[in-house]
Amino acid sequence: MKTKSRTAAELQRELVEQLNAIKEPASTSDTIATITKWLASNIDEFGSSAETYGLGRFTRLDISSLPIKMMAHNPSEEIDAFRRVARHTVDALAMKIRDAIWTAIVWQTSEQCPNCLNDQLRALKTARTKRIVLACDFCGWAQTLRGERWSGGEDLVIMNTEELAAHGMLDRMHKN
Numbered sequence: 001m002k003t004k005s006r007t008a009a010e011l012q013r014e015l016v017e018q019l020n021a022i023k024e025p026a027s028t029s030d031t032i033a034t035i036t037k038w039l040a041s042n043i044d045e046f047g048s049s050a051e052t053y054g055l056g057r058f059t060r061l062d063i064s065s066l067p068i069k070m071m072a073h074n075p076s077e078e079i080d081a082f083r084r085v086a087r088h089t090v091d092a093l094a095m096k097i098r099d100a101i102w103t104a105i106v107w108q109t110s111e112q113c114p115n116c117l118n119d120q121l122r123a124l125k126t127a128r129t130k131r132i133v134l135a136c137d138f139c140g141w142a143q144t145l146r147g148e149r150w151s152g153g154e155d156l157v158i159m160n161t162e163e164l165a166a167h168g169m170l171d172r173m174h175k176n
């Protein structure tokens with residue numbers, strides 16, 4: 001049974017209602033859990049944008065395994081952005097949701113992107129061979145741990161806290 005698809009404004013209003021229901025002060029974990037739970041129930045509304053922005057992977061997250069508490073992230077700002085800035089297309093809302101979740105859960109290293117100097121590289125790993133790839137959200141640059149340009153060929157997946165610790169990535173952050 002297919003129900004009539006909802007507009008971006010309707011979807012955003014629903015999401016904001018869920019975010020407003022979080023007990024203050026909202027932690028990043030609560031915020032991300034709320035967004036991903038809502039997303040899991042509504043992913044079909046995003047059509048091809050869900051694929052474009054890889055939203056599916058966020059509906060299967062084990063929040064407690066991710067380094068959320070160790071990241072510099074302001075959940076109130078994130079929630080406010082959903083409250084204040086209306087997205088006029090489902091595609092724009094999908095992108096905003098991707099960015100909101102991504103910045104809260106994907107480990108950001110202290111290494112600056114050598115390509116654009118605009119952002120610090122985030123730690124990901126190759127899906128099959130489990131190698132670390134440091135990638136820039138801003139310009140799309142990606143490199144190996146040794147700084148060699150990574151040429152792609154494998155999907156990149158999000159690293160959990162245990163994997164980051166095993167690779168010394170968390171220490172790497174704290175030393176700086």
Ligand SMILES: [Zn+2]
Pocket residue numbers: 113114115116117118119136137138139140141
């Ligand atoms: Zn860059």
